[in-house]
Amino acid sequence: MILFWILSILLIATAVWTITASKPVYSVVGLLAHFVALAVLYLSLSAEFLAVMQIIVYSGAILVLFVFVIALLSSGVAPFSVGPNRLPKALVPVMGIVIIAFGMLIYAVSRTSMPAPTGQTLGPVGSAGVFGSVADFGRALFTTQLLPFEVTAFILMVAVIGVVLLAGDAMESSGSAAQAKQVHREMREAILREGDR
Amino acid sequence: MQAFVATLNAAPIWLIVLIKSAVLLLVVVTTFAYAMLFERKILGWMQLRPGPNRVGPWGLLQPAADAAKLILKEDLTPKTADPLIYRLAPFISLLTAFSVYAVIPFGQSSSGVWAIGNVNAGILLILAITSMGVYGISLGGWASGSKYPLLGSLRSTAQMISYELAMSLSFVGVLMLAGTTSLGGIVHAQERLWFIVPQFLGFIIYVITAVAETNRAPFDLVEAETELVAGFHTEYSGLRFGLFFIAEYVNMLTVACVATLLFFGGWNALFGLVMVPGVIWFLLKVGAFLFFYMWLRATLPRFRYDRLMAFGWKILLPFATANLIVTAIIVAFRG
Numbered sequence: 001m002i003l004f005w006i007l008s009i010l011l012i013a014t015a016v017w018t019i020t021a022s023k024p025v026y027s028v029v030g031l032l033a034h035f036v037a038l039a040v041l042y043l044s045l046s047a048e049f050l051a052v053m054q055i056i057v058y059s060g061a062i063l064v065l066f067v068f069v070i071a072l073l074s075s076g077v078a079p080f081s082v083g084p085n086r087l088p089k090a091l092v093p094v095m096g097i098v099i100i101a102f103g104m105l106i107y108a109v110s111r112t113s114m115p116a117p118t119g120q121t122l123g124p125v126g127s128a129g130v131f132g133s134v135a136d137f138g139r140a141l142f143t144t145q146l147l148p149f150e151v152t153a154f155i156l157m158v159a160v161i162g163v164v165l166l167a168g169d170a171m172e173s174s175g176s177a178a179q180a181k182q183v184h185r186e187m188r189e190a191i192l193r194e195g196d197r
Numbered sequence: 198m199q200a201f202v203a204t205l206n207a208a209p210i211w212l213i214v215l216i217k218s219a220v221l222l223l224v225v226v227t228t229f230a231y232a233m234l235f236e237r238k239i240l241g242w243m244q245l246r247p248g249p250n251r252v253g254p255w256g257l258l259q260p261a262a263d264a265a266k267l268i269l270k271e272d273l274t275p276k277t278a279d280p281l282i283y284r285l286a287p288f289i290s291l292l293t294a295f296s297v298y299a300v301i302p303f304g305q306s307s308s309g310v311w312a313i314g315n316v317n318a319g320i321l322l323i324l325a326i327t328s329m330g331v332y333g334i335s336l337g338g339w340a341s342g343s344k345y346p347l348l349g350s351l352r353s354t355a356q357m358i359s360y361e362l363a364m365s366l367s368f369v370g371v372l373m374l375a376g377t378t379s380l381g382g383i384v385h386a387q388e389r390l391w392f393i394v395p396q397f398l399g400f401i402i403y404v405i406t407a408v409a410e411t412n413r414a415p416f417d418l419v420e421a422e423t424e425l426v427a428g429f430h431t432e433y434s435g436l437r438f439g440l441f442f443i444a445e446y447v448n449m450l451t452v453a454c455v456a457t458l459l460f461f462g463g464w465n466a467l468f469g470l471v472m473v474p475g476v477i478w479f480l481l482k483v484g485a486f487l488f489f490y491m492w493l494r495a496t497l498p499r500f501r502y503d504r505l506m507a508f509g510w511k512i513l514l515p516f517a518t519a520n521l522i523v524t525a526i527i528v529a530f531r532g
Contacts, residue, residue, distance in 0.1 A: 055326070061358070064328075071351060159327075
């Protein structure tokens with residue numbers, strides 16, 4: 001219980017830091033801390049596989065790309081804090097909406113009766129047959145949840161192809177393809193002159 | 198002794214974990230110090246020179262001298278650096294390097310495996326934690342605010358993303374043969390035959406990708422002296438550089454431990470010599486792998502950057518996938 005409160009405060013604090021940070025890299029570091037705290041929260045809820053995947057996929061792969069892009073683009077760029085500070089104006093309406101939504105959520109949660117945990121969920125985290133373990137998760141993913149799993153994978157692939165199509169189209173229309181080809185050929189020749197093998 | 202064991206069993210779990218962690222931390226740091234000396238000695242012998250031999254007999258006190266030097270050096274922060282991230286980065290590297298040891302088992306007794314936490318998804322957790330190690334390097338290089346570190350950190354990020362994929366795939370073959378993700382279970386499954394035999398291709402892929410993941414020669418483009426001064430840690434000095442240095446060696450040790458657990462049968466005895474304790478076997482195998490690591494550095498020249506990328510994506514990844522498919526088919530047919 002103490003762990004839950006510490007993690008919750010940490011999660012909210014890092015989330016706020018992520019959106020209010022003055023530099024993009026600070027936002028990424030905030031998000032990183034947020035993801036790690038979230039993984040620990042999952043672990044405390046005995047969702048072992050989800051916790052590990054949270055770190056491998058989000059922290060280990062996606063955020064690394066964020067850091068890569070930010071490091072590539074923003075080195076030496078002034079922080080975001082230049083320009084008018086719009087936070088005070090937006091604060092009041094946003095807080096109002098948040099409080100109303102939160103109140104509705106609490107009302108809804110307090111009205112529903114939670115199903116009592118079955119005997120199967122109890123036991124040491126991660127052992128087979130206990131809720132959230134790697135073995136159970138895998139079995140569910142490839143039997144009862146196979147169709148949603150494959151459909152999700154397909155949708156993600158469509159998105160990736162769409163990105164390639166859009167980016168490829170932009171490259172063609174800017175008319176720099178021939179120029180890029182020329183640069184590439186010159187580089188190739190320079191390498192060959194220097195002795196490739 | 199009986200009373201001692203009884204007190205230990207009665208102790209709360211957090212105290213036991215704390216004691217185990219402190220002991221393990223001491224062991225890992227000492228191993229790091231002597232791995233460094235070991236490497237310098239081996240490189241020296243391979244290049245027909247004696248290596249460090251001035252501090253203490255055979256240079257055995259060299260690590261202490263190095264540590265004193267690093268602590269006493271001035272800690273510089275460049276004016277262009279981002280102070281917060283610049284200070285944070287070495288700690289991220291060190292933290293991720295050490296926290297892997299929370300789940301690595303070193304031996305087995307009748308009461309269970311010798312590890313701080315015997316986690317069921319052990320191998321996945323190792324993958325997760327080591328994948329975070331890249332932040333120390335990429336953020337440190339970015340925060341230094343000068344061009345060589347930035348180039349080094351960009352290279353490192355690209356390299357680690359490319360090679361991590363093939364590394365994870367090389368794990369999956371072992372996982373399928375063992376049928377479990379717990380490290381103790383994987384070692385147990387190798388009692389009759391080490392997985393290096395059925396998973397030889399997987400082992401080769403693991404070694405190559407692991408050397409690339411730890412940014413060691415011949416994949417040390419991240420800190421290529423001839424092009425990038427010292428790569429991502431060019432601006433770091435004193436103890437902050439020392440932290441990066443410790444993290445690199447501890448990561449090497451992690452790779453050796455994981456290779457031992459997944460491919461060399463962990464603490465299973467060789468030639469049926471079961472009277473030798475499992476921990477000794479484990480340490481011997483780790484030591485042999487570390488020697489191989491240093492041998493690589495003394496032998497191979499550095500990769501060229503574009504070749505490194507092409508090698509990762511066009512050769513390692515297809516081979517890792519093919520290995521996975523073949524292993525899956527064999528496991529499926531054998532039931």
